[in-house]
Amino acid sequence: MTREERLAILGPETVAAIHERVAQAPDSSPELVEELRRIMTHSSRRYRPLRAQGRNDAEEE
Numbered sequence: 001m002t003r004e005e006r007l008a009i010l011g012p013e014t015v016a017a018i019h020e021r022v023a024q025a026p027d028s029s030p031e032l033v034e035e036l037r038r039i040m041t042h043s044s045r046r047y048r049p050l051r052a053q054g055r056n057d058a059e060e061e
Helices: 005-010 012-024 030-046
Strands: none
Touching: 012 030
8 A cells, every 4th residue: 555545545634643653652672673573574484374284264263
């Protein structure tokens, strides 16, 4: 989704409120950034789709 699409869906007031809230958040520690980087970079290697595990969505319910 592009910025323009988000703006059209959420509206300028909501986007501005989100930006203000994000600006209030403290900076992340280097340790947290490294941990998140590992999760985001290698997540596809850790988890296989349910079909690849021999299961389907109906079995989860």
